Amino acid sequence: MTLVADGTRPAWREGSFARVLADVPCTGLGALRRRPESRWRRQPGELPGLVALQRRLLATAISSLKPGGVVAYVTCSPHPAETTEVLATATGVRVLPATEYLPEVPDAARGDFVQLWPHRHGTDAMFLALLQREE
Numbered sequence: 001m002t003l004v005a006d007g008t009r010p011a012w013r014e015g016s017f018a019r020v021l022a023d024v025p026c027t028g029l030g031a032l033r034r035r036p037e038s039r040w041r042r043q044p045g046e047l048p049g050l051v052a053l054q055r056r057l058l059a060t061a062i063s064s065l066k067p068g069g070v071v072a073y074v075t076c077s078p079h080p081a082e083t084t085e086v087l088a089t090a091t092g093v094r095v096l097p098a099t100e101y102l103p104e105v106p107d108a109a110r111g112d113f114v115q116l117w118p119h120r121h122g123t124d125a126m127f128l129a130l131l132q133r134e135e
Contacts, residue, residue, distance in 0.1 A: 007057045010064060018069045022061040024054045024086075026077040029125065047081060054086045062093055065133040070096065078115060078125040087113075087129055096130040 005011035007022075027042050027050060054075070061071040071093070075082050087095075099109045105121065108114045114128040 007060050008053070010060055012064065014063045015066050017064050018066055020061045020064050020069070020071040021074065022057055022071055023074045024057050024082075026050060026054070026075040026082050027079060029077045029079055047079075051081050051086060054082060055089050058086060058090055062090060062131065062133060067133055067135040069133050071131045071133075073127075073129040073131060075127050076124050078117075078127060083115075083127045083129070084113070087131070090131060092134050093131040094134060096132050098128050098130045101130065102128075 003012060027047060058071070058073055061073070065071060073087065077083065095112045097112045098114045099105075099112070102108060102114055105114070105116070107120055108116055110127075112129070114126075116123045116126040116128075118125060
């Protein structure tokens with residue numbers, strides 16, 4: 001089933017899903033190799049607003065999980081404010097070692113998270129964290 005709704009005001013009950021993908025809007029810094037002009041579209045002052053939105057979306061994703069459910073937090077920015085600092089605000093979850101789910105991707109570990117890089121992986125600078133809701 002696919003639902004379309006505002007992730008900050010969900011149209012579903014809390015604890016409805018076993019799996020949630022939170023592909024949050026971001027600065028797009030990780031896609032500069034494909035979109036070099038994007039560096040002129042963003043201003044540093046926009047970051048706090050994006051981070052606040054990312055935190056709200058992550059909180060909704062977590063509350064949408066059944067106990068034991070997993071959220072994949074994904075962004076195309078390697079900026080710590082949009083990755084690890086957003087995750088630091090998450091409550092009621094434990095971090096799963098995301099690299100264990102992608103053993104075929106070498107040199108992607110950033111602790112328990114996955115950080116892909118254009119010069120290493122031939123991709124955008126994508127970030128992945130897997131969070132399991134506590135039971």
